[in-house]
Amino acid sequence: xxxxxxxxxxxxxxxxxxxxxxxxxxxxxxxxxxxxxxxxxxxxxxxxxxxxxxxxxxxxxxxxxxxxxxxxxxxxxxxxxxxxxxxxxxxxxxxxxxxxxxxxxxxxxxxxxxxxxxxxxxxxxxxxxxxxxxxxxxxxxxxxxxxxxxxxxxxxxxxxxxxxxxxxxxxxxxxxxxxxxxxxxxxxxxxxxxxxxxxxxxxxxxxxxxxxxxxxxxxxxxxxxxxxxxxxxxxxxxxxxxxxxxxxxxxxxxxxxxxxxxxxxxxxxxxxxxxxxxxxxxxxxxxxxxxxxxx
Numbered sequence: 470x471x472x473x474x475x476x477x478x479x480x481x482x483x484x485x486x487x488x489x490x491x492x493x494x495x496x497x498x499x500x501x502x503x504x505x506x507x508x509x510x511x512x513x514x515x516x517x518x519x520x521x522x523x524x525x526x527x528x529x530x531x532x533x534x535x536x537x538x539x540x541x542x543x544x545x546x547x548x549x550x551x552x553x554x555x556x557x558x559x560x561x562x563x564x565x566x567x568x569x570x571x572x573x574x575x576x577x578x579x580x581x582x583x584x585x586x587x588x589x590x591x592x593x594x595x596x597x598x599x600x601x602x603x604x605x606x607x608x609x610x611x612x613x614x615x616x617x618x619x620x621x622x623x624x625x626x627x628x629x630x631x632x633x634x635x636x637x638x639x640x641x642x643x644x645x646x647x648x649x650x651x652x653x654x655x656x657x658x659x660x661x662x663x664x665x666x667x668x669x670x671x672x673x674x675x676x677x678x679x680x681x682x683x684x685x686x687x688x689x690x691x692x693x694x695x696x697x698x699x700x701x702x703x704x705x706x707x708x709x710x711x712x713x714x715x716x717x718x719x720x721x722x723x724x725x726x727x728x729x730x731x732x733x734x735x736x737x738x739x740x741x742x743x744x745x746x747x748x749x750x751x752x753x754x755x756x757x758x759x760x761x762x763x764x
Contacts, residue, residue: 593741595666599641600736603663606646607708607715608729616710617650618660618675618690621740625701627662634659634673641668650708660693660705676700680721687723694718704739706732 524543531539603619610617620627635656639645641663649671650657656672663669675693683692694705699721707716707723715727717735727735 592665595641596741597666599663599666599668600733600740602641602643602646603706604729604733604736605643606650607706607727607732609643609647610650610708611713611715614710614713615647615650615652615708616657616690617646617706617708618694619646619706620660620662620673620675620694620697621704621706621736622662622664622669623702623704623740625703627664627701627703630660630673630675630697631662631664631670634662634670636670637668638670639668641666660697678721691716691718691723695721695723698722704736706736 524546528540528543528547530536531543599621603621607617607619609615620630637649645668646661648654649661649668659672660675661668661671662673676696677689677692678696678699680695680699683695687695688709688711690710691707694707694716695718697703698705698718702720705718707718708714709716714725715732716723716725717727717732717739718724719739724735
Protein backbone atom coordinates (compact mmCIF):
# COMPACT_ATOMS: atom_id res chain seq x y z
CA UNK A 470 0.00 0.00 0.00
CA UNK A 471 2.82 2.40 0.89
CA UNK A 472 4.44 1.65 -2.45
CA UNK A 473 1.26 2.60 -4.35
CA UNK A 474 0.95 5.84 -2.37
CA UNK A 475 4.60 6.67 -3.10
CA UNK A 476 4.14 6.04 -6.82
CA UNK A 477 0.94 8.09 -6.87
CA UNK A 478 2.59 11.01 -5.10
CA UNK A 479 5.54 10.87 -7.49
CA UNK A 480 3.25 10.87 -10.53
CA UNK A 481 1.20 13.70 -9.06
CA UNK A 482 4.36 15.73 -8.50
CA UNK A 483 5.53 15.12 -12.07
CA UNK A 484 2.16 16.16 -13.50
CA UNK A 485 2.06 19.32 -11.39
CA UNK A 486 5.55 20.30 -12.51
CA UNK A 487 4.99 19.39 -16.16
CA UNK A 488 5.38 22.36 -18.50
CA UNK A 489 4.65 22.98 -22.17
CA UNK A 490 8.40 23.17 -22.75
CA UNK A 491 8.70 19.60 -21.40
CA UNK A 492 6.24 18.42 -24.06
CA UNK A 493 8.38 20.02 -26.77
CA UNK A 494 11.47 18.40 -25.21
CA UNK A 495 9.86 14.94 -25.27
CA UNK A 496 8.65 15.39 -28.87
CA UNK A 497 12.12 16.40 -30.08
CA UNK A 498 13.83 13.49 -28.31
CA UNK A 499 11.23 11.07 -29.74
CA UNK A 500 11.86 12.41 -33.24
CA UNK A 501 15.63 12.06 -32.86
CA UNK A 502 15.23 8.47 -31.63
CA UNK A 503 12.88 7.72 -34.53
CA UNK A 504 15.37 9.17 -37.02
CA UNK A 505 18.14 7.03 -35.51
CA UNK A 506 16.02 3.87 -35.74
CA UNK A 507 15.10 4.72 -39.32
CA UNK A 508 18.77 5.23 -40.19
CA UNK A 509 19.64 1.78 -38.85
CA UNK A 510 16.60 0.05 -40.39
CA UNK A 511 16.91 1.48 -43.90
CA UNK A 512 20.66 1.17 -44.45
CA UNK A 513 23.41 -1.39 -44.01
CA UNK A 514 24.48 0.45 -40.84
CA UNK A 515 22.28 -1.94 -38.87
CA UNK A 516 24.76 -4.79 -39.29
CA UNK A 517 27.63 -2.66 -37.96
CA UNK A 518 25.52 -1.50 -35.01
CA UNK A 519 24.84 -5.15 -34.12
CA UNK A 520 28.58 -5.87 -34.18
CA UNK A 521 29.24 -2.86 -31.95
CA UNK A 522 26.59 -4.02 -29.45
CA UNK A 523 28.10 -7.51 -29.35
CA UNK A 524 31.49 -6.01 -28.48
CA UNK A 525 29.78 -3.91 -25.81
CA UNK A 526 28.32 -7.09 -24.28
CA UNK A 527 31.78 -8.70 -24.26
CA UNK A 528 33.17 -5.61 -22.55
CA UNK A 529 30.50 -5.92 -19.85
CA UNK A 530 31.32 -9.60 -19.35
CA UNK A 531 35.04 -8.85 -19.11
CA UNK A 532 34.33 -6.13 -16.55
CA UNK A 533 32.28 -8.34 -14.23
CA UNK A 534 34.54 -11.41 -14.61
CA UNK A 535 37.72 -9.34 -14.26
CA UNK A 536 39.14 -10.46 -17.63
CA UNK A 537 41.86 -7.83 -17.61
CA UNK A 538 43.35 -8.39 -21.06
CA UNK A 539 40.01 -8.36 -22.89
CA UNK A 540 38.78 -5.37 -20.86
CA UNK A 541 41.94 -3.40 -21.67
CA UNK A 542 41.74 -4.12 -25.40
CA UNK A 543 38.05 -3.28 -25.61
CA UNK A 544 38.50 -0.14 -23.50
CA UNK A 545 41.09 1.18 -25.95
CA UNK A 546 38.77 0.24 -28.80
CA UNK A 547 35.83 2.16 -27.36
CA UNK A 548 38.01 5.25 -26.81
CA UNK A 549 38.21 5.65 -30.58
CA UNK A 550 34.71 4.35 -31.34
CA UNK A 551 33.07 7.76 -31.79
CA UNK A 552 35.59 8.85 -34.41
CA UNK A 553 35.42 5.45 -36.09
CA UNK A 554 31.62 5.55 -36.24
CA UNK A 555 31.67 9.02 -37.77
CA UNK A 556 34.04 7.78 -40.48
CA UNK A 557 32.30 4.46 -41.17
CA UNK A 558 28.77 5.90 -41.11
CA UNK A 559 29.58 9.14 -42.94
CA UNK A 560 27.34 8.41 -45.96
CA UNK A 561 24.47 7.22 -43.74
CA UNK A 562 24.77 10.18 -41.36
CA UNK A 563 24.78 12.62 -44.25
CA UNK A 564 21.74 10.93 -45.76
CA UNK A 565 19.91 10.96 -42.41
CA UNK A 566 20.57 14.69 -41.93
CA UNK A 567 19.28 15.39 -45.43
CA UNK A 568 16.12 13.40 -44.67
CA UNK A 569 15.59 15.30 -41.42
CA UNK A 570 15.82 18.55 -43.38
CA UNK A 571 13.14 17.35 -45.82
CA UNK A 572 10.87 15.53 -43.38
CA UNK A 573 7.63 16.50 -41.67
CA UNK A 574 7.88 15.97 -37.91
CA UNK A 575 4.15 15.58 -37.38
CA UNK A 576 2.90 12.03 -37.61
CA UNK A 577 6.39 10.51 -37.66
CA UNK A 578 6.40 8.58 -34.42
CA UNK A 579 3.45 6.30 -35.22
CA UNK A 580 5.35 4.89 -38.22
CA UNK A 581 7.63 2.97 -35.87
CA UNK A 582 4.87 0.39 -35.46
CA UNK A 583 3.09 0.68 -38.77
CA UNK A 584 2.88 -3.06 -39.59
CA UNK A 585 0.04 -5.18 -38.31
CA UNK A 586 -0.38 -8.93 -38.65
CA UNK A 587 -2.73 -8.33 -41.63
CA UNK A 588 -0.05 -6.24 -43.32
CA UNK A 589 2.47 -9.01 -42.67
CA UNK A 590 0.28 -11.50 -44.52
CA UNK A 591 -0.07 -9.09 -47.43
CA UNK A 592 3.71 -8.72 -47.62
CA UNK A 593 4.22 -12.49 -47.65
CA UNK A 594 1.69 -12.82 -50.48
CA UNK A 595 3.44 -10.06 -52.40
CA UNK A 596 6.79 -11.81 -51.87
CA UNK A 597 5.40 -14.97 -53.44
CA UNK A 598 3.99 -12.97 -56.34
CA UNK A 599 7.35 -11.21 -56.75
CA UNK A 600 9.20 -14.55 -56.88
CA UNK A 601 6.81 -15.85 -59.55
CA UNK A 602 7.14 -12.63 -61.56
CA UNK A 603 10.95 -12.71 -61.42
CA UNK A 604 11.05 -16.38 -62.44
CA UNK A 605 8.70 -15.85 -65.40
CA UNK A 606 10.46 -12.67 -66.50
CA UNK A 607 13.90 -14.25 -66.17
CA UNK A 608 12.82 -17.20 -68.32
CA UNK A 609 11.59 -14.88 -71.09
CA UNK A 610 14.63 -12.58 -70.90
CA UNK A 611 16.92 -15.61 -70.96
CA UNK A 612 15.46 -16.69 -74.30
CA UNK A 613 15.67 -13.15 -75.66
CA UNK A 614 19.18 -12.62 -74.19
CA UNK A 615 18.07 -9.49 -72.39
CA UNK A 616 20.40 -8.52 -69.56
CA UNK A 617 18.83 -8.10 -66.12
CA UNK A 618 19.89 -7.53 -62.51
CA UNK A 619 17.19 -8.14 -59.86
CA UNK A 620 17.83 -7.78 -56.13
CA UNK A 621 15.63 -9.13 -53.34
CA UNK A 622 16.16 -7.03 -50.22
CA UNK A 623 16.34 -9.27 -47.16
CA UNK A 624 17.22 -8.39 -43.54
CA UNK A 625 19.77 -5.72 -44.51
CA UNK A 626 17.99 -2.61 -45.76
CA UNK A 627 19.30 -1.13 -49.01
CA UNK A 628 18.21 2.49 -48.63
CA UNK A 629 21.59 3.82 -49.75
CA UNK A 630 21.43 1.67 -52.90
CA UNK A 631 17.84 2.71 -53.62
CA UNK A 632 18.90 6.36 -53.46
CA UNK A 633 21.08 5.83 -56.55
CA UNK A 634 18.08 4.81 -58.69
CA UNK A 635 14.45 5.73 -59.28
CA UNK A 636 11.68 4.74 -56.88
CA UNK A 637 8.85 2.92 -58.69
CA UNK A 638 6.92 1.09 -55.94
CA UNK A 639 4.98 -1.05 -58.42
CA UNK A 640 3.26 -4.40 -58.09
CA UNK A 641 5.51 -7.11 -59.57
CA UNK A 642 4.65 -8.70 -62.89
CA UNK A 643 6.69 -10.25 -65.73
CA UNK A 644 5.50 -7.48 -68.07
CA UNK A 645 6.71 -4.65 -65.83
CA UNK A 646 10.06 -6.36 -65.24
CA UNK A 647 10.44 -6.94 -68.98
CA UNK A 648 9.72 -3.26 -69.66
CA UNK A 649 12.28 -2.15 -67.05
CA UNK A 650 15.06 -4.20 -68.65
CA UNK A 651 14.08 -3.58 -72.29
CA UNK A 652 17.32 -2.42 -73.88
CA UNK A 653 15.83 0.91 -74.98
CA UNK A 654 14.35 1.68 -71.55
CA UNK A 655 16.08 4.42 -69.49
CA UNK A 656 16.49 2.22 -66.39
CA UNK A 657 17.64 -1.02 -68.02
CA UNK A 658 21.35 -0.64 -67.18
CA UNK A 659 20.83 -0.51 -63.41
CA UNK A 660 19.52 -2.99 -60.85
CA UNK A 661 15.92 -3.50 -59.81
CA UNK A 662 15.29 -3.65 -56.04
CA UNK A 663 12.42 -5.70 -54.63
CA UNK A 664 11.38 -4.67 -51.11
CA UNK A 665 8.53 -6.35 -49.21
CA UNK A 666 7.30 -7.98 -52.41
CA UNK A 667 7.13 -4.71 -54.37
CA UNK A 668 9.31 -3.51 -57.25
CA UNK A 669 10.53 -0.63 -55.14
CA UNK A 670 13.22 0.91 -57.34
CA UNK A 671 15.05 0.47 -60.63
CA UNK A 672 18.15 1.86 -62.32
CA UNK A 673 20.10 1.42 -59.06
CA UNK A 674 23.90 1.31 -58.97
CA UNK A 675 25.41 -1.63 -57.11
CA UNK A 676 28.94 -1.85 -55.65
CA UNK A 677 31.32 -3.97 -57.70
CA UNK A 678 33.12 -6.86 -56.06
CA UNK A 679 36.75 -6.29 -55.12
CA UNK A 680 37.55 -10.00 -55.23
CA UNK A 681 40.40 -10.46 -57.69
CA UNK A 682 39.68 -14.17 -57.98
CA UNK A 683 36.36 -13.66 -59.78
CA UNK A 684 36.35 -15.27 -63.21
CA UNK A 685 37.41 -12.93 -66.02
CA UNK A 686 34.52 -14.15 -68.17
CA UNK A 687 32.05 -12.46 -65.80
CA UNK A 688 31.04 -8.97 -66.90
CA UNK A 689 30.11 -5.84 -64.96
CA UNK A 690 26.55 -7.01 -64.29
CA UNK A 691 27.73 -10.21 -62.59
CA UNK A 692 30.48 -8.39 -60.67
CA UNK A 693 27.89 -5.94 -59.39
CA UNK A 694 25.68 -8.82 -58.28
CA UNK A 695 28.56 -10.43 -56.39
CA UNK A 696 29.52 -7.09 -54.83
CA UNK A 697 25.94 -6.50 -53.66
CA UNK A 698 25.75 -9.92 -52.05
CA UNK A 699 29.12 -9.41 -50.35
CA UNK A 700 27.91 -6.15 -48.77
CA UNK A 701 24.50 -7.42 -47.65
CA UNK A 702 22.37 -10.54 -47.31
CA UNK A 703 20.47 -9.71 -50.53
CA UNK A 704 19.52 -12.42 -53.01
CA UNK A 705 20.49 -11.33 -56.54
CA UNK A 706 19.23 -12.79 -59.81
CA UNK A 707 21.25 -12.09 -62.98
CA UNK A 708 20.38 -12.73 -66.61
CA UNK A 709 23.37 -12.57 -68.94
CA UNK A 710 22.98 -10.37 -72.00
CA UNK A 711 25.63 -12.36 -73.87
CA UNK A 712 24.54 -15.94 -73.16
CA UNK A 713 21.05 -15.65 -71.67
CA UNK A 714 22.30 -17.67 -68.71
CA UNK A 715 20.43 -17.21 -65.41
CA UNK A 716 22.48 -16.97 -62.22
CA UNK A 717 21.74 -16.48 -58.52
CA UNK A 718 24.23 -14.77 -56.21
CA UNK A 719 24.14 -15.12 -52.40
CA UNK A 720 26.86 -14.20 -49.88
CA UNK A 721 29.35 -13.52 -52.67
CA UNK A 722 28.86 -16.95 -54.26
CA UNK A 723 27.45 -17.15 -57.78
CA UNK A 724 25.57 -20.22 -59.02
CA UNK A 725 24.82 -20.40 -62.74
CA UNK A 726 22.75 -22.25 -65.35
CA UNK A 727 19.32 -22.08 -63.70
CA UNK A 728 16.20 -23.20 -65.52
CA UNK A 729 12.72 -21.83 -64.80
CA UNK A 730 11.98 -24.71 -62.42
CA UNK A 731 15.28 -24.68 -60.53
CA UNK A 732 15.17 -20.87 -60.25
CA UNK A 733 11.67 -20.99 -58.77
CA UNK A 734 12.72 -23.63 -56.24
CA UNK A 735 15.86 -21.70 -55.28
CA UNK A 736 14.06 -18.38 -54.78
CA UNK A 737 11.29 -19.99 -52.77
CA UNK A 738 13.92 -21.43 -50.43
CA UNK A 739 16.03 -18.28 -50.23
CA UNK A 740 13.41 -15.53 -50.29
CA UNK A 741 10.04 -16.81 -49.09
CA UNK A 742 11.15 -18.87 -46.09
CA UNK A 743 13.68 -16.31 -44.81
CA UNK A 744 11.28 -13.41 -45.40
CA UNK A 745 8.46 -15.17 -43.57
CA UNK A 746 10.64 -15.81 -40.52
CA UNK A 747 12.19 -12.33 -40.57
CA UNK A 748 8.89 -10.46 -40.91
CA UNK A 749 7.42 -12.52 -38.10
CA UNK A 750 10.26 -11.59 -35.74
CA UNK A 751 10.29 -7.93 -36.76
CA UNK A 752 6.58 -7.52 -36.14
CA UNK A 753 6.09 -9.30 -32.81
CA UNK A 754 5.91 -6.05 -30.83
CA UNK A 755 3.71 -4.17 -33.36
CA UNK A 756 1.31 -7.13 -33.48
CA UNK A 757 1.02 -7.22 -29.68
CA UNK A 758 0.37 -3.47 -29.66
CA UNK A 759 -2.23 -3.83 -32.40
CA UNK A 760 -4.09 -6.54 -30.47
CA UNK A 761 -3.91 -4.41 -27.35
CA UNK A 762 -5.60 -1.52 -29.15
CA UNK A 763 -8.43 -3.75 -30.36
CA UNK A 764 -9.16 -4.76 -26.79
